[in-house]
Amino acid sequence: MKEDFLHYVWQYQYFRKEQLLTSAGEPVQILHPGVYNKSNAGPDFFNARLKLGETEWIGSVELHLKASDWRKHQHQHDGKYNQVVLHVVWEDDEPVLREEGTAIPTLELAGRVELPLQAKYQELLWSQAVIPCAEQVHKVESIFKSSMLDKALMERLEIKAELVLERLQQNRQDWESTVYQTMAAGFGFKINQDGFLRLGQVVPYTLVQRYRTFPKQLEALLFGQAGMLNQGEISDEHVLTLAKEHRYLSQKHSLPEPLPKSAWNYLRLRPANFPAVRLGQFLAVLLNHEHLWSELVACETREEWFSYFRQSVPACWQQHSLPGKPSAQPFLKIGDDSVQGLLINVAAPLLVAYAKRMDNTAYLEKAIALLEKLGKENNHITRLYTGLNFPHTSAADSQALLGLYHTFCTPRKCVHCTIGHRLMKQNLPRA
Structure with a gap:
């Protein structure tokens, strides 16, 4: 027990x-x-x-x-x-x-405590199935499933929002810097999230604002501090120019040492996901949005949300997956799947965090509406639940299913789950 x-x-x-x-x-x-x-x-x-x-x-x-x-x-x-x-x-x-x-x-x-209740609890707790109630969930009415998915979605959004608010506290309540760093981490996706977040810390948002209207300088700052301009022998003229500009800006602003090569992961990544390609896409967003937050929160339609991140990448990083090494395929813009990932893992958590910070549920409602506009995610976790006839039509459902899996099913918190509660209550003796 x-x-x-x-x-x-x-x-x-x-x-x-x-x-x-x-x-x-x-x-x-x-x-x-x-x-x-x-x-x-x-x-x-x-x-x-x-x-x-x-x-x-x-x-x-x-x-x-x-x-x-x-x-x-x-x-x-x-x-x-x-x-x-x-x-x-x-x-x-x-x-x-x-x-x-x-x-x-x-x-x-x-x-x-009634023995049938204890027995059902033990059955769920020690179930060998990935989803503890997999063999019994068909006994639960759909209204209880829907209720639990709403709860799981809110818990998942709350968890992500708390990470943003912790970052806000570290930034001494500087919201714009927090938005910038959260976006940086988002462009690292899962594999290079830590590296991009560290980059967002060694290149402060004040410098990004200062050089936003000077594209070459901002490019030099970001790629230089990422440690991508001094990795081996590079003869590419554009990269050498950026490296020279970075040395000047680094001395001028007393910047910390660039990130080491070990900050970036390449293992099992396709070239389209290499850090330099993602950094070029992040640079494109920074160059095209003077105010990261106000322009993001102004988005309403699905097309507006996608357009925010779907910016043309600077010329060099359309043709290179690594600095100084041309790629066989061009990377003109970020793909729609990647944009959806950013909307789910960056835009929605920022909206929920801002709702909590300002005590304004309108931003929470906007986050949920955004997720409902996005297509469903398809991965091994969501497939576990769709195989059990859970509803799954949008990213809101996907995030709810992921929340259900990570927060309730995996740690066996069945007593806190509406579905588990319903199954256990069914075993109580009738009065």
Whole structure:
């Protein structure tokens, strides 16, 4: 058993309540179980209303599999747990004390939870299937699937938005620099995301703004700081000119050392995905948008969203996948699949982060509307769910399915899933 099952049982009050007593023999009446503390530090449930003996209490409830976990987790030394009015455990193996030494009433739930509910939980938890409920999900009505996909999409967007907001904090609330760095990381896609993010840090957005109207200088800054202008013997005149310009700008602005060659990954990449090609595409976006954020958020139609990123690449990087080495095929513009990836992984998270920052749900609605405009993604994860008849018609559905897989199915958080909850509830004895 995992602790989240105990949270589930307490939240929905799925246990027998006749003759409910603390370990000290004091009668317990649950007026309200409290509000589940999903992610913040501190007790598991806030603002619970309980009657212990003849006294009504309002406070926090903490849950553990064993009472001794209180001591193991060092709660007795954490002031946040002084407001706990009831300790709910599966097994009461020792008394627990608050920081100041007073005893906390303990309620043991072992023997009070219906066996069919426990059995269904164990079945889902230890399922060998990639999707724990794969063999049973057909029993769940479509409305519960849709509800869960909405929840999974929101959780996935929240997770991505939190990364943007962490970056915002690192940038001392400079939103434009955060947008710029988030876009840089996006152009690295999965393989070179870290390298592009580091590049966005060693070439600050203030310099990008300063040289945006001087294309050769901005090109020299980006490719020079990426360490792509000094990799071996290069005789290409354009690259040599950029290298010379970069040396001058580097001294003028006291720039840090360029990124090492090891910052970039080429293994199993097609030339169209090489870092230099992607950097040329990123440069095109920077050159064509004076205000990255305001011009992005002004997009409404699918064509406007795509046009934002679909810019003509500077001439040199149309013909080269590596600096100084001409390519057999031209790279005139970024492909539609790549643009869709940027809209999903850059534009949508930025919109959600801005919605949270400004407390304005209009930007959240815009992010969801954008995902609904985009075509569905097709990968081994989404195919797992479409094989189980989950709806999948847009990128919004794709992201929901990916969120369901990573946040709920893989870590076996079935008790927090609407589908898992429905399956488990079906096993409760009817009153």
